[in-house]
Amino acid sequence: MVPDGVLPAWLWIAGWILAALAIAAALRSATAQEGARLIPLAGTMAAVMTIVMSLEIVPLGYEPHLTVLSGILLGPSYGLLATFVFNLLRLMVGDGSVTLLGLNTLLLGLETVAGALIFRGLTRVWPNAGQVGPSAAVATFVALALSTIAFLGLIAFAAVDPRSIAEEGLLARAGTDEPGFALYARLVLALGAIGWTLEAVAVGAMTAFISAVRPSLIRRATVT
Protein backbone atom coordinates (compact mmCIF):
# COMPACT_ATOMS: atom_id res chain seq x y z
CA MET A 1 0.00 0.00 0.00
CA VAL A 2 1.33 3.45 -0.93
CA PRO A 3 0.33 5.80 1.93
CA ASP A 4 -1.34 9.20 1.56
CA GLY A 5 0.85 12.12 0.63
CA VAL A 6 3.69 10.16 -0.99
CA LEU A 7 2.91 10.40 -4.71
CA PRO A 8 3.06 13.91 -6.25
CA ALA A 9 -0.13 15.93 -5.75
CA TRP A 10 -0.64 16.62 -9.47
CA LEU A 11 -0.73 12.87 -10.10
CA TRP A 12 -3.37 11.93 -7.56
CA ILE A 13 -5.45 15.07 -8.21
CA ALA A 14 -5.50 14.15 -11.93
CA GLY A 15 -6.47 10.62 -10.85
CA TRP A 16 -9.40 11.96 -8.82
CA ILE A 17 -10.62 14.14 -11.71
CA LEU A 18 -10.39 11.36 -14.30
CA ALA A 19 -12.01 8.85 -11.93
CA ALA A 20 -14.87 11.29 -11.23
CA LEU A 21 -15.43 11.70 -14.98
CA ALA A 22 -15.34 7.92 -15.54
CA ILE A 23 -17.78 7.31 -12.66
CA ALA A 24 -20.14 10.01 -13.95
CA ALA A 25 -20.11 8.38 -17.39
CA ALA A 26 -20.66 4.92 -15.84
CA LEU A 27 -23.56 6.23 -13.71
CA ARG A 28 -25.18 7.76 -16.77
CA SER A 29 -24.75 4.58 -18.80
CA ALA A 30 -25.83 2.29 -15.92
CA THR A 31 -29.02 4.26 -15.29
CA ALA A 32 -29.89 4.30 -18.99
CA GLN A 33 -29.24 0.59 -19.56
CA GLU A 34 -30.37 -1.31 -16.51
CA GLY A 35 -32.11 1.01 -14.04
CA ALA A 36 -31.70 -0.50 -10.60
CA ARG A 37 -31.70 -4.18 -11.63
CA LEU A 38 -27.98 -4.79 -11.22
CA ILE A 39 -27.50 -2.88 -7.94
CA PRO A 40 -27.74 -6.01 -5.69
CA LEU A 41 -25.25 -7.95 -7.84
CA ALA A 42 -22.93 -4.93 -7.98
CA GLY A 43 -23.05 -4.65 -4.19
CA THR A 44 -22.33 -8.37 -3.87
CA MET A 45 -19.35 -8.16 -6.23
CA ALA A 46 -17.93 -5.14 -4.37
CA ALA A 47 -18.14 -7.24 -1.19
CA VAL A 48 -16.46 -10.18 -2.95
CA MET A 49 -13.57 -7.94 -3.98
CA THR A 50 -13.30 -6.58 -0.41
CA ILE A 51 -12.98 -10.08 1.01
CA VAL A 52 -10.72 -11.48 -1.70
CA MET A 53 -8.21 -8.62 -1.42
CA SER A 54 -7.24 -9.88 2.04
CA LEU A 55 -6.14 -13.25 0.57
CA GLU A 56 -2.74 -11.99 -0.55
CA ILE A 57 -0.40 -14.53 -2.18
CA VAL A 58 2.50 -13.59 0.10
CA PRO A 59 5.51 -15.02 -1.81
CA LEU A 60 4.48 -13.06 -4.91
CA GLY A 61 3.24 -9.97 -3.09
CA TYR A 62 0.17 -10.45 -5.28
CA GLU A 63 -3.27 -9.31 -4.15
CA PRO A 64 -6.16 -10.85 -6.16
CA HIS A 65 -9.25 -8.68 -6.60
CA LEU A 66 -11.56 -10.57 -9.02
CA THR A 67 -12.23 -7.28 -10.79
CA VAL A 68 -12.54 -9.10 -14.12
CA LEU A 69 -15.22 -11.41 -12.73
CA SER A 70 -17.12 -8.27 -11.74
CA GLY A 71 -16.77 -6.96 -15.29
CA ILE A 72 -17.95 -10.29 -16.73
CA LEU A 73 -21.05 -10.44 -14.51
CA LEU A 74 -21.92 -6.73 -14.43
CA GLY A 75 -20.69 -5.33 -17.74
CA PRO A 76 -18.39 -2.28 -18.01
CA SER A 77 -20.61 0.42 -16.42
CA TYR A 78 -21.83 -1.38 -13.29
CA GLY A 79 -18.47 -3.15 -13.10
CA LEU A 80 -16.66 0.19 -12.84
CA LEU A 81 -19.13 1.41 -10.20
CA ALA A 82 -18.66 -1.80 -8.19
CA THR A 83 -14.89 -1.32 -8.38
CA PHE A 84 -15.25 2.21 -7.03
CA VAL A 85 -17.48 0.97 -4.20
CA PHE A 86 -14.87 -1.70 -3.43
CA ASN A 87 -12.24 1.03 -3.09
CA LEU A 88 -14.55 2.96 -0.75
CA LEU A 89 -15.11 -0.15 1.39
CA ARG A 90 -11.35 -0.66 1.61
CA LEU A 91 -11.10 2.82 3.09
CA MET A 92 -13.92 2.08 5.49
CA VAL A 93 -12.03 -0.89 6.92
CA GLY A 94 -8.86 1.15 7.27
CA ASP A 95 -7.06 -0.17 4.16
CA GLY A 96 -6.06 1.82 1.09
CA SER A 97 -5.22 5.50 0.87
CA VAL A 98 -7.65 8.34 0.39
CA THR A 99 -5.60 10.48 -1.98
CA LEU A 100 -5.01 7.46 -4.26
CA LEU A 101 -8.70 6.56 -4.44
CA GLY A 102 -8.92 8.06 -7.94
CA LEU A 103 -5.85 6.32 -9.34
CA ASN A 104 -6.81 3.00 -7.73
CA THR A 105 -10.32 3.28 -9.17
CA LEU A 106 -8.91 3.99 -12.63
CA LEU A 107 -6.39 1.13 -12.60
CA LEU A 108 -8.72 -1.46 -11.10
CA GLY A 109 -11.55 -0.08 -13.25
CA LEU A 110 -9.39 -0.67 -16.31
CA GLU A 111 -9.18 -4.36 -15.31
CA THR A 112 -12.97 -4.49 -14.93
CA VAL A 113 -13.84 -2.69 -18.15
CA ALA A 114 -11.15 -4.35 -20.29
CA GLY A 115 -12.06 -7.77 -18.87
CA ALA A 116 -15.75 -7.23 -19.64
CA LEU A 117 -15.08 -6.10 -23.21
CA ILE A 118 -12.51 -8.82 -23.98
CA PHE A 119 -14.84 -11.48 -22.54
CA ARG A 120 -17.72 -10.11 -24.60
CA GLY A 121 -15.57 -10.22 -27.75
CA LEU A 122 -14.35 -13.75 -27.05
CA THR A 123 -17.84 -15.13 -26.42
CA ARG A 124 -18.81 -13.84 -29.86
CA VAL A 125 -15.85 -15.67 -31.42
CA TRP A 126 -16.35 -18.82 -29.28
CA PRO A 127 -20.10 -18.90 -28.61
CA ASN A 128 -20.25 -22.47 -27.17
CA ALA A 129 -21.18 -22.74 -23.51
CA GLY A 130 -18.15 -24.98 -22.93
CA GLN A 131 -15.83 -22.16 -23.98
CA VAL A 132 -17.12 -19.65 -21.43
CA GLY A 133 -14.55 -20.67 -18.80
CA PRO A 134 -11.51 -20.43 -21.12
CA SER A 135 -12.83 -17.11 -22.50
CA ALA A 136 -13.07 -15.71 -18.97
CA ALA A 137 -9.58 -16.98 -18.15
CA VAL A 138 -8.07 -15.36 -21.26
CA ALA A 139 -9.97 -12.11 -20.59
CA THR A 140 -8.68 -12.09 -17.00
CA PHE A 141 -5.06 -12.66 -17.96
CA VAL A 142 -5.08 -9.99 -20.68
CA ALA A 143 -6.98 -7.40 -18.59
CA LEU A 144 -4.65 -7.84 -15.60
CA ALA A 145 -1.63 -7.54 -17.88
CA LEU A 146 -3.06 -4.35 -19.42
CA SER A 147 -3.71 -2.84 -16.01
CA THR A 148 -0.18 -3.63 -14.80
CA ILE A 149 1.32 -2.12 -17.95
CA ALA A 150 -0.84 0.98 -17.40
CA PHE A 151 0.45 1.18 -13.80
CA LEU A 152 4.05 0.93 -14.99
CA GLY A 153 3.35 3.55 -17.67
CA LEU A 154 2.01 5.86 -14.98
CA ILE A 155 5.11 5.39 -12.84
CA ALA A 156 7.38 6.04 -15.82
CA PHE A 157 5.35 9.10 -16.93
CA ALA A 158 5.35 10.60 -13.42
CA ALA A 159 9.09 9.84 -13.04
CA VAL A 160 8.44 8.22 -9.65
CA ASP A 161 11.51 6.64 -8.05
CA PRO A 162 10.85 2.84 -8.10
CA ARG A 163 12.42 2.60 -4.60
CA SER A 164 9.58 4.70 -3.21
CA ILE A 165 6.89 2.29 -4.40
CA ALA A 166 8.57 -1.14 -4.56
CA GLU A 167 7.81 -3.62 -1.83
CA GLU A 168 10.73 -4.66 0.32
CA GLY A 169 10.51 -8.26 -0.87
CA LEU A 170 10.66 -7.15 -4.46
CA LEU A 171 13.93 -5.30 -3.91
CA ALA A 172 15.36 -8.29 -2.08
CA ARG A 173 14.58 -10.49 -5.08
CA ALA A 174 16.32 -8.01 -7.36
CA GLY A 175 19.42 -8.22 -5.20
CA THR A 176 19.79 -4.45 -5.21
CA ASP A 177 18.50 -1.39 -3.38
CA GLU A 178 18.95 0.77 -6.47
CA PRO A 179 16.65 -0.74 -9.11
CA GLY A 180 16.21 1.31 -12.25
CA PHE A 181 12.75 1.53 -13.77
CA ALA A 182 13.52 -1.22 -16.34
CA LEU A 183 14.52 -3.71 -13.64
CA TYR A 184 11.53 -2.79 -11.49
CA ALA A 185 9.17 -3.22 -14.46
CA ARG A 186 10.67 -6.60 -15.36
CA LEU A 187 10.22 -7.85 -11.79
CA VAL A 188 6.64 -6.59 -11.55
CA LEU A 189 5.71 -8.20 -14.88
CA ALA A 190 7.46 -11.51 -14.14
CA LEU A 191 5.92 -11.97 -10.67
CA GLY A 192 2.62 -10.50 -11.84
CA ALA A 193 2.34 -13.05 -14.66
CA ILE A 194 2.26 -15.88 -12.08
CA GLY A 195 -0.47 -14.08 -10.16
CA TRP A 196 -2.47 -13.33 -13.34
CA THR A 197 -2.31 -17.02 -14.28
CA LEU A 198 -3.62 -18.15 -10.89
CA GLU A 199 -6.37 -15.54 -10.92
CA ALA A 200 -7.26 -16.44 -14.53
CA VAL A 201 -7.68 -20.12 -13.60
CA ALA A 202 -9.90 -19.17 -10.63
CA VAL A 203 -12.03 -16.70 -12.63
CA GLY A 204 -12.34 -19.20 -15.52
CA ALA A 205 -13.60 -21.90 -13.13
CA MET A 206 -16.01 -19.51 -11.39
CA THR A 207 -17.41 -18.18 -14.66
CA ALA A 208 -17.88 -21.69 -16.06
CA PHE A 209 -19.71 -22.72 -12.87
CA ILE A 210 -21.95 -19.64 -12.83
CA SER A 211 -22.64 -20.09 -16.55
CA ALA A 212 -23.72 -23.70 -15.90
CA VAL A 213 -26.03 -23.03 -12.96
CA ARG A 214 -27.21 -19.48 -13.73
CA PRO A 215 -26.62 -18.80 -17.47
CA SER A 216 -28.83 -15.69 -17.34
CA LEU A 217 -26.16 -13.83 -15.32
CA ILE A 218 -23.53 -14.37 -18.01
CA ARG A 219 -25.93 -13.80 -20.92
CA ARG A 220 -27.18 -10.54 -19.44
CA ALA A 221 -23.64 -9.24 -19.16
CA THR A 222 -22.68 -10.22 -22.69
CA VAL A 223 -25.78 -8.59 -24.18
CA THR A 224 -25.91 -5.25 -22.33
Place this chain on the structure above:
Amino acid sequence: MIDVLAIDRWSSRELGWVHRVSPGVKIVGVILVIAFLVVGHSAGALALVLGAVIAALLTSRLPVVPIAGMAVLPVTMSALFATTRLGGSWESAIVIVEKGTISSLTLLLLVSSTPRTDLFRALRRVAPSILADMVMLAYRSVFILIERALDTRDAVRLRSASLPPLARLRRSALVAALAILRSHELAEEQYAMMRLRGYPGAAPADARRPRLPRDAAFLLATGAWLAGALAVAPGLPLATNLAMAGAVVAGAGALRSRP
Protein backbone atom coordinates in the same frame (compact mmCIF):
# COMPACT_ATOMS: atom_id res chain seq x y z
CA MET B 1 -8.69 -10.17 8.05
CA ILE B 2 -10.63 -7.19 9.40
CA ASP B 3 -13.37 -8.46 11.72
CA VAL B 4 -16.35 -6.69 10.18
CA LEU B 5 -18.80 -8.47 12.49
CA ALA B 6 -17.07 -7.00 15.54
CA ILE B 7 -17.03 -3.52 13.99
CA ASP B 8 -20.76 -3.78 13.35
CA ARG B 9 -21.38 -4.83 16.96
CA TRP B 10 -19.33 -1.98 18.47
CA SER B 11 -20.83 0.64 16.18
CA SER B 12 -24.42 -0.24 17.06
CA ARG B 13 -23.91 0.21 20.84
CA GLU B 14 -23.63 3.71 22.27
CA LEU B 15 -20.48 3.17 24.28
CA GLY B 16 -18.87 6.56 24.74
CA TRP B 17 -18.50 10.18 23.70
CA VAL B 18 -17.31 9.41 20.13
CA HIS B 19 -20.49 7.39 19.54
CA ARG B 20 -22.59 10.39 20.57
CA VAL B 21 -21.10 12.83 18.03
CA SER B 22 -23.31 13.15 14.90
CA PRO B 23 -22.21 10.92 11.96
CA GLY B 24 -21.93 13.85 9.53
CA VAL B 25 -19.71 15.76 11.96
CA LYS B 26 -17.51 12.71 12.46
CA ILE B 27 -17.16 12.39 8.69
CA VAL B 28 -16.13 16.06 8.49
CA GLY B 29 -13.59 15.39 11.26
CA VAL B 30 -12.14 12.47 9.29
CA ILE B 31 -11.92 14.63 6.16
CA LEU B 32 -10.02 17.28 8.19
CA VAL B 33 -7.55 14.66 9.43
CA ILE B 34 -7.04 13.34 5.90
CA ALA B 35 -6.47 16.88 4.60
CA PHE B 36 -3.89 17.27 7.36
CA LEU B 37 -2.16 14.06 6.21
CA VAL B 38 -1.94 15.45 2.70
CA VAL B 39 -0.33 18.77 3.71
CA GLY B 40 1.56 17.68 6.86
CA HIS B 41 5.11 16.40 6.37
CA SER B 42 6.59 17.00 9.83
CA ALA B 43 7.13 13.93 11.99
CA GLY B 44 6.53 16.05 15.10
CA ALA B 45 3.18 17.42 13.89
CA LEU B 46 2.08 13.95 12.85
CA ALA B 47 3.10 12.59 16.26
CA LEU B 48 0.85 15.14 17.96
CA VAL B 49 -2.11 14.16 15.76
CA LEU B 50 -1.40 10.46 16.26
CA GLY B 51 -1.36 11.10 20.01
CA ALA B 52 -4.76 12.78 19.77
CA VAL B 53 -6.23 9.91 17.71
CA ILE B 54 -4.92 7.34 20.20
CA ALA B 55 -6.31 9.47 23.05
CA ALA B 56 -9.72 9.55 21.31
CA LEU B 57 -9.59 5.76 20.97
CA LEU B 58 -8.58 5.28 24.61
CA THR B 59 -11.39 7.50 25.92
CA SER B 60 -14.01 6.23 23.46
CA ARG B 61 -14.76 3.11 25.55
CA LEU B 62 -14.20 1.01 22.43
CA PRO B 63 -12.08 -2.15 22.89
CA VAL B 64 -8.56 -0.84 22.25
CA VAL B 65 -6.64 -4.08 21.72
CA PRO B 66 -8.88 -5.53 18.97
CA ILE B 67 -8.98 -2.19 17.15
CA ALA B 68 -5.21 -1.82 17.40
CA GLY B 69 -4.99 -5.39 16.07
CA MET B 70 -7.10 -4.42 13.06
CA ALA B 71 -4.79 -1.50 12.36
CA VAL B 72 -1.75 -3.80 12.39
CA LEU B 73 -2.01 -4.87 8.73
CA PRO B 74 -2.08 -1.37 7.18
CA VAL B 75 0.51 -0.15 9.70
CA THR B 76 2.81 -3.10 8.92
CA MET B 77 2.44 -2.41 5.20
CA SER B 78 3.33 1.24 5.84
CA ALA B 79 6.33 0.12 7.90
CA LEU B 80 7.51 -2.21 5.13
CA PHE B 81 7.09 0.62 2.68
CA ALA B 82 8.99 2.93 5.02
CA THR B 83 11.97 0.57 5.07
CA THR B 84 12.35 1.14 1.33
CA ARG B 85 12.71 4.88 2.07
CA LEU B 86 15.47 4.56 4.64
CA GLY B 87 17.91 5.74 1.99
CA GLY B 88 16.32 9.19 2.42
CA SER B 89 16.19 9.85 6.16
CA TRP B 90 14.84 8.35 9.36
CA GLU B 91 12.34 11.18 9.58
CA SER B 92 10.82 10.38 6.15
CA ALA B 93 10.38 6.73 7.22
CA ILE B 94 8.75 7.80 10.51
CA VAL B 95 6.42 10.14 8.59
CA ILE B 96 5.24 7.26 6.38
CA VAL B 97 4.49 4.99 9.35
CA GLU B 98 2.74 7.83 11.20
CA LYS B 99 0.56 8.61 8.17
CA GLY B 100 -0.43 4.96 7.71
CA THR B 101 -1.25 4.60 11.42
CA ILE B 102 -3.28 7.83 11.66
CA SER B 103 -5.23 7.03 8.48
CA SER B 104 -6.03 3.49 9.59
CA LEU B 105 -6.94 4.33 13.23
CA THR B 106 -9.08 7.34 12.24
CA LEU B 107 -11.19 5.33 9.81
CA LEU B 108 -11.49 2.43 12.27
CA LEU B 109 -12.62 4.89 14.94
CA LEU B 110 -15.26 6.26 12.56
CA VAL B 111 -16.70 2.90 11.47
CA SER B 112 -16.52 1.39 14.97
CA SER B 113 -18.44 4.29 16.54
CA THR B 114 -21.09 5.00 13.87
CA PRO B 115 -23.97 2.63 13.05
CA ARG B 116 -23.73 1.70 9.39
CA THR B 117 -27.29 2.89 8.71
CA ASP B 118 -26.29 6.38 9.90
CA LEU B 119 -23.14 6.30 7.79
CA PHE B 120 -25.10 5.27 4.70
CA ARG B 121 -27.80 7.86 5.34
CA ALA B 122 -25.11 10.53 5.44
CA LEU B 123 -23.65 9.02 2.27
CA ARG B 124 -27.00 9.16 0.44
CA ARG B 125 -27.11 12.92 1.05
CA VAL B 126 -23.86 13.48 -0.81
CA ALA B 127 -23.62 10.58 -3.31
CA PRO B 128 -25.87 9.40 -6.18
CA SER B 129 -28.48 6.95 -4.89
CA ILE B 130 -27.17 4.07 -7.07
CA LEU B 131 -23.73 4.37 -5.47
CA ALA B 132 -25.09 4.82 -1.94
CA ASP B 133 -27.31 1.72 -2.32
CA MET B 134 -24.39 -0.28 -3.71
CA VAL B 135 -22.24 0.66 -0.71
CA MET B 136 -25.01 -0.37 1.68
CA LEU B 137 -25.63 -3.72 -0.05
CA ALA B 138 -21.91 -4.38 -0.42
CA TYR B 139 -21.26 -3.73 3.27
CA ARG B 140 -24.09 -6.04 4.22
CA SER B 141 -22.98 -8.71 1.72
CA VAL B 142 -19.53 -8.93 3.32
CA PHE B 143 -21.05 -10.64 6.37
CA ILE B 144 -23.23 -13.01 4.34
CA LEU B 145 -20.44 -13.91 1.93
CA ILE B 146 -17.96 -14.81 4.66
CA GLU B 147 -20.54 -16.99 6.39
CA ARG B 148 -21.69 -18.70 3.17
CA ALA B 149 -18.15 -19.26 1.90
CA LEU B 150 -17.05 -20.86 5.20
CA ASP B 151 -20.16 -23.10 5.29
CA THR B 152 -19.70 -24.15 1.66
CA ARG B 153 -15.96 -24.78 2.15
CA ASP B 154 -16.66 -27.03 5.12
CA ALA B 155 -19.33 -28.91 3.19
CA VAL B 156 -17.05 -29.45 0.18
CA ARG B 157 -14.09 -30.50 2.37
CA LEU B 158 -16.20 -33.07 4.17
CA ARG B 159 -17.24 -34.64 0.88
CA SER B 160 -13.98 -34.65 -1.07
CA ALA B 161 -10.53 -36.12 -0.68
CA SER B 162 -7.20 -34.30 -0.65
CA LEU B 163 -6.55 -32.82 -4.09
CA PRO B 164 -3.50 -31.60 -6.05
CA PRO B 165 -2.92 -27.80 -5.99
CA LEU B 166 -4.59 -26.96 -9.32
CA ALA B 167 -7.66 -29.05 -8.51
CA ARG B 168 -7.75 -27.40 -5.08
CA LEU B 169 -7.67 -23.97 -6.71
CA ARG B 170 -10.60 -24.94 -8.94
CA ARG B 171 -12.49 -26.33 -5.96
CA SER B 172 -11.92 -23.09 -4.05
CA ALA B 173 -13.17 -21.18 -7.09
CA LEU B 174 -16.37 -23.24 -7.09
CA VAL B 175 -16.86 -22.59 -3.36
CA ALA B 176 -16.47 -18.86 -4.02
CA ALA B 177 -18.85 -18.95 -7.00
CA LEU B 178 -21.50 -20.75 -4.96
CA ALA B 179 -21.15 -18.22 -2.14
CA ILE B 180 -21.47 -15.36 -4.66
CA LEU B 181 -24.66 -16.83 -6.15
CA ARG B 182 -26.31 -17.37 -2.76
CA SER B 183 -25.29 -13.96 -1.48
CA HIS B 184 -26.57 -12.35 -4.67
CA GLU B 185 -29.94 -14.05 -4.28
CA LEU B 186 -30.27 -12.74 -0.73
CA ALA B 187 -29.16 -9.23 -1.72
CA GLU B 188 -31.65 -9.16 -4.59
CA GLU B 189 -34.53 -10.28 -2.35
CA GLN B 190 -33.61 -7.83 0.40
CA TYR B 191 -33.27 -4.90 -1.99
CA ALA B 192 -36.64 -5.67 -3.57
CA MET B 193 -38.25 -5.86 -0.11
CA MET B 194 -36.61 -2.62 1.02
CA ARG B 195 -37.89 -0.77 -2.04
CA LEU B 196 -41.38 -2.20 -1.59
CA ARG B 197 -41.36 -0.91 1.99
CA GLY B 198 -40.45 2.58 0.87
CA TYR B 199 -36.66 2.59 1.31
CA PRO B 200 -34.82 4.92 1.95
CA GLY B 201 -37.54 6.61 4.01
CA ALA B 202 -36.95 9.27 6.65
CA ALA B 203 -34.29 9.20 9.33
CA PRO B 204 -35.42 8.07 12.79
CA ALA B 205 -36.38 10.90 15.16
CA ASP B 206 -33.27 10.29 17.25
CA ALA B 207 -30.99 10.72 14.24
CA ARG B 208 -32.60 14.12 13.48
CA ARG B 209 -32.22 15.43 17.02
CA PRO B 210 -29.66 18.27 17.03
CA ARG B 211 -26.49 17.62 19.02
CA LEU B 212 -25.12 21.09 18.46
CA PRO B 213 -22.99 21.71 21.58
CA ARG B 214 -21.25 18.33 21.42
CA ASP B 215 -20.80 18.47 17.63
CA ALA B 216 -19.49 22.04 17.72
CA ALA B 217 -17.07 21.18 20.52
CA PHE B 218 -15.84 18.12 18.58
CA LEU B 219 -15.27 20.09 15.38
CA LEU B 220 -13.62 23.02 17.18
CA ALA B 221 -11.31 20.72 19.13
CA THR B 222 -10.37 18.73 16.00
CA GLY B 223 -9.76 21.85 13.90
CA ALA B 224 -7.80 23.61 16.66
CA TRP B 225 -5.62 20.57 17.36
CA LEU B 226 -4.80 20.05 13.67
CA ALA B 227 -4.13 23.75 13.05
CA GLY B 228 -1.98 23.91 16.20
CA ALA B 229 0.00 20.84 15.18
CA LEU B 230 0.56 22.28 11.71
CA ALA B 231 1.57 25.73 12.95
CA VAL B 232 3.61 25.02 16.09
CA ALA B 233 5.03 21.49 15.94
CA PRO B 234 7.42 21.89 12.94
CA GLY B 235 9.30 24.62 14.85
CA LEU B 236 9.86 22.43 17.92
CA PRO B 237 12.38 19.57 18.34
CA LEU B 238 10.96 16.12 17.55
CA ALA B 239 11.60 15.01 21.14
CA THR B 240 9.39 17.82 22.49
CA ASN B 241 6.56 16.87 20.14
CA LEU B 242 6.90 13.21 21.07
CA ALA B 243 6.84 14.14 24.77
CA MET B 244 3.65 16.21 24.26
CA ALA B 245 2.00 13.39 22.29
CA GLY B 246 3.04 10.94 25.01
CA ALA B 247 1.54 13.19 27.68
CA VAL B 248 -1.78 13.33 25.78
CA VAL B 249 -1.87 9.53 25.46
CA ALA B 250 -0.91 9.07 29.12
CA GLY B 251 -3.65 11.47 30.19
CA ALA B 252 -6.20 9.59 28.10
CA GLY B 253 -4.94 6.31 29.53
CA ALA B 254 -5.42 7.64 33.06
CA LEU B 255 -8.96 8.78 32.19
CA ARG B 256 -9.74 5.35 30.73
CA SER B 257 -8.53 3.48 33.81
CA ARG B 258 -10.68 5.63 36.14
CA PRO B 259 -13.71 3.67 37.37
